[in-house]
Amino acid sequence: MARRRMISQELIYDALFNALSVEAQLLFLRMLAVTDDCGILPGESYELSVLTNPPKKIRANFDGYLGEIRYHGLMTVFEYNGKKFLMFKRDSFDNHQSYLLNKRTRSEYLRMSYEEFVEFSKTFQEVPGNYAPVKQTVESSKQIVESIEQKQKKRFGEFVTLSDSECVKLLGRLGTQARVDRAIEILDNYKGSKGVKYKSDYRTILGWVIERLEGDELKEGAKKGAWKEEFLKRTSGENSG
Numbered sequence: 001m002a003r004r005r006m007i008s009q010e011l012i013y014d015a016l017f018n019a020l021s022v023e024a025q026l027l028f029l030r031m032l033a034v035t036d037d038c039g040i041l042p043g044e045s046y047e048l049s050v051l052t053n054p055p056k057k058i059r060a061n062f063d064g065y066l067g068e069i070r071y072h073g074l075m076t077v078f079e080y081n082g083k084k085f086l087m088f089k090r091d092s093f094d095n096h097q098s099y100l101l102n103k104r105t106r107s108e109y110l111r112m113s114y115e116e117f118v119e120f121s122k123t124f125q126e127v128p129g130n131y132a133p134v135k136q137t138v139e140s141s142k143q144i145v146e147s148i149e150q151k152q153k154k155r156f157g158e159f160v161t162l163s164d165s166e167c168v169k170l171l172g173r174l175g176t177q178a179r180v181d182r183a184i185e186i187l188d189n190y191k192g193s194k195g196v197k198y199k200s201d202y203r204t205i206l207g208w209v210i211e212r213l214e215g216d217e218l219k220e221g222a223k224k225g226a227w228k229e230e231f232l233k234r235t236s237g238e239n240s241g
Contacts, residue, residue, distance in 0.1 A: 013152075016072045023058050024068040030054055031069075035088065038107040038117045043077055043084030078124045080110055087121070157188030166202040173206070174213075183213050 011017055020028060030052040035041050042048050049062050058065055069075055076087045107117045153161040162170070162184075170180045187201060187209050198204045 015152075016074055019072050020068060020074075021065070023061075024065040027052065027054055027058055027062075027065045028069055028074065031086075032088075036108040036110075037105060038110070038114060038121075039088035040107050040109045040117075041086045041088075042109060043086045048086070076126050078126055080120075080124070085109060156184045159191040160184050160188045160201045162202055170202070170205060174210070179213065182216075183209050186212055186216075 017025065017028065031041055031048070034051045042051065045063055045066065048066070049059060054062065070077065074089050076089065078085055078087060106113045110117060110120075112120065153163045153166075155161050167180070170183065171177060174180050174183060183205050187205055190209075191197070
């Protein structure tokens with residue numbers, strides 16, 4: 001029997017989860033409640049419907065809401081010993097079940113230890129499922145995530161707004177937090193003095209702001225180099241005297 005667990009509050013900030021319809025979100029939560037320690041569930045609709053016991057409205061279009069969850073990349077379909085199973089996306093499942101990480105021991109549905117499951121999950125291949133979203137959306141999942149992130153952006157300085165993921169990407173691009181802070185400062189000062197607005201501060205930083213930052217660093221490096229050269233000349237002259 002699947003172990004009952006406490007769902008992490010990180011779930012409410014998950015962009016893909018928030019892209020789901022309310023009905024698909026409810027089904028997702030019910031699935032989390034009956035999954036095993038490895039995030040595995042039976043893949044057949046009837047068996048999964050019995051396990052999750054959804055309201056009549058969801059049960060009437062169960063495959064559609066299940067397909068919506070899969071469409072947004074929150075789960076994978078695979079086969080094991082001739083039977084179909086569902087697996088929650090590994091990284092998001094770990095975030096959603098953060099209280100479980102140091103306690104899980106095995107996959108009840110696959111009947112294997114957690115260590116065996118980890119090795120197995122490296123090699124299994126996703127198989128096509130017979131699921132389709134309730135309604136086909138015009139936007140891609142990436143566009144939906146970007147739309148949600150736009151609403152969740154934080155303010156830096158007085159005029160710059162960035163999402164958490166954009167801050168992480170900038171850190172990867174610039175290498176140190178000090179350089180990220182300096183890039184934000186350059187853009188913040190420019191927007192404040194010019195009164196301009198950009199559709200994306202992140203894209204603006206990737207453009208001319210980084211070029212300005214690198215130019216400033218070269219000038220600063222040249223000044224330090226000139227100062228060092230002058231210092232060495234003076235000290236060598238004093239020593240020779």
